[in-house]
Amino acid sequence: MNHWVRTNALFDWHIAPAPMRPHYLWCLLHVAGIARHLGYREIAALEFGCAGGNGLVALELAAAAVAEAYGVEVQIHGFDGTTGMPPAESHLDAPYLIEPGHFPMDVEALRARLTRTELHLGPVAQTVGAFLARPSAPVGFVVQDLDYHSSTRDALELFDATPDRFLPRVLSYYDDVLGYPWAAGNGERLANAEFNASREHRRVDELRGMAYLVPAAHRHAPWPEALHLVHVLDHPRYAEYEGTAITTRLDLS
Numbered sequence: 001m002n003h004w005v006r007t008n009a010l011f012d013w014h015i016a017p018a019p020m021r022p023h024y025l026w027c028l029l030h031v032a033g034i035a036r037h038l039g040y041r042e043i044a045a046l047e048f049g050c051a052g053g054n055g056l057v058a059l060e061l062a063a064a065a066v067a068e069a070y071g072v073e074v075q076i077h078g079f080d081g082t083t084g085m086p087p088a089e090s091h092l093d094a095p096y097l098i099e100p101g102h103f104p105m106d107v108e109a110l111r112a113r114l115t116r117t118e119l120h121l122g123p124v125a126q127t128v129g130a131f132l133a134r135p136s137a138p139v140g141f142v143v144q145d146l147d148y149h150s151s152t153r154d155a156l157e158l159f160d161a162t163p164d165r166f167l168p169r170v171l172s173y174y175d176d177v178l179g180y181p182w183a184a185g186n187g188e189r190l191a192n193a194e195f196n197a198s199r200e201h202r203r204v205d206e207l208r209g210m211a212y213l214v215p216a217a218h219r220h221a222p223w224p225e226a227l228h229l230v231h232v233l234d235h236p237r238y239a240e241y242e243g244t245a246i247t248t249r250l251d252l253s
Contacts, residue, residue, distance in 0.1 A: 002245065002246060002247070003030075003033055003037075003243055003244045003245075004213050004244070004246060007026065007029050007030050007033055008026075008214065008215045010029050010069045011025060011026050011029055011214075011215055012215060014029075014065040014069070020058050020061045020062060021055065021058035021062070022218055022221070022223065023173055023221075023223035023224075023227075024055070024058045024059055024062045024143070024173075025058075025061075025062040025065060026214055026215075026218075027141050027171050027173060027227070028045060028059070028062045028063065028065070028074060028141055029062075029065070029066060029069065029070075030171060031043060031045075031140040031141045031167070031171050032066040032069070032070045032072040032140075033070060033243070034140075034167065034243065034244065035070075035072050035140055036070045036071070036072055037242055037243035038167070038237065038240065038242060040072065040137075040138060040140075040167070041071070041072060041073065042073045042074075042075065042137040042138075043072060043073075043074055043137050043138055043139070043140035043141070043167065044074070044075040044076075044077060044136050044137040044138065044139045044140065044141075045059055045063065045074050045075070045076050045077070045139075045140065045141040045142070045143075046076075046077045046078075046079065046139060046141070046142045046143065046158070047059060047076075047077070047078050047079065047142075047143040047145065048079045048080075048142070048143060048144050048145060048146050048151075048152075048155045049079070049080060049103075049143075049144070049145035049146040049147065049151070049175070050078045050079070050080040050110075050119075050145075051080070051103035051104075051105060051145075052103075052104075052106065053078070053105060053109075053110035053113065053114070055078075055143060055145065056076065056078045056110070056114060056117050057113055057114070059074075059076050059117070059143075060076060060114065060115060060116055060117060062074075063076060063116065073137075075116075075136060075137045076116055076117040076118070077117070077118050077119075077131065077136070078117055078118070078119050078120065079120045079124055079127050079128070079131075080105055080119070080120075080121060081123060081124070082104065082105045082107055082121050082122075083101070083105075084100065084103050084104035084105075085098050085099065085100055085101060085102045085147065085148070086100060086123070086148075086151070087100045088100075088148065088150070089148070089149075089150040090149075090150070091186070092148075092149040092150070092185075092186050092187070092190060093148040093149050093150055093151075093186070093187070094147075094148075094149075094181055094182075094187060096181075097181060098147055098148070107119070107121065123154075124146065124151055124154045125154040125157075128154065128155060128157055128158050129157075131158075132158070132161050132165065136165070138165060138167050139166045139167070139170055140166075140170060141170065141171050141172070141173075142158070142170055142171075142172040142173075142230070143172070143173050143175070144172060144173070144174045145174075145175035145176065146176075146188075147175075147176050147187065147188075148187065149187050149188070149190050149191050152187070152188045152191035152192075153191040153194065153195070156191060156195045156204070159195075159199075159202045159204075159230055159232070160199075160202070163232050163235040163236065166230075166232045167232075167235075168231075168232055168235040168238045168240070168242070169229050169230065169231055169232065169242075170230040171227065171228075171229060171230075172204070172227070172229070172230055173223065173226055173227055173228075174188050174189075174192075174226050174227075174228055175188075175226065176188050177189050177226055178222050178225060178226055179222075192204045192228070200233075201232070201233045201234040202230065202231065202232060202233065203230070203231045203233065204228055204229075204230050204231075205228060205229050205230075205231065206227075206228055207227045207228060208225075210224035210225065210227050211224040211225065
């Protein structure tokens with residue numbers, strides 16, 4: 001059974017009895033399959049922009065499924081300012097769409113729901129540095145849901161860390177790259193382009209055609225087209241086979 005068939009079978013098995021965010025579950029299963037192939041027994045999943053915290057609850061459910069399926073433990077980290085959206089820095093943040101204070105967090109209510117997540121509360125420009133100052137499992141999955149260009153720009157500084165802080169490639173889901181008013185000249189997409197232009201050994205790339213690799217029931221959902229891959233090009237294991245080939249033979253017929 002190849003990686004994709006296995007990932008989708010596990011996804012269908014776990015999504016049926018306990019509905020959860022499909023993109024979080026599928027992404028963690030995909031990453032955990034690669035991690036196990038490479039010999040990692042623990043990875044980290046990060047969510048930037050948590051709002052009320054439903055995404056973190058979903059990540060915890062997905063992490064439990066991953067541990068059962070692959071024996072890979074998932075550390076979960078949530079990054080949020082808690083008071084809602086900050087004032088926009090410029091027109092690049094699409095201030096006409098979002099007002100300061102949108103998406104606040106009830107911290108105590110969220111803490112009461114979470115069982116395995118570490119919260120990093122405050123401006124992301126500060127909390128990313130504090131996170132990197134301490135050891136963690138290698139990051140394998142990142143959710144970018146900060147909406148703003150400026151906040152996403154700051155969150156991407158995560159990837160300036162040394163290669164050992166990551167899997168060779170990090171799967172990333174971007175919540176605000178599709179639909180109105182997000183485009184190449186604002187928001188998360190612009191932050192990615194600026195990041196790529198200013199780094200030599202890191203690159204954020206869109207993953208096209210993922211709809212044909214996820215379960216058929218989700219082929220027309222938007223989330224497969226919001227997936228990106230962050231390449232850690234100077235990772236010592238970057239060129240090591242990760243076990244995701246769709247097929248390994250094309251015999252003469």
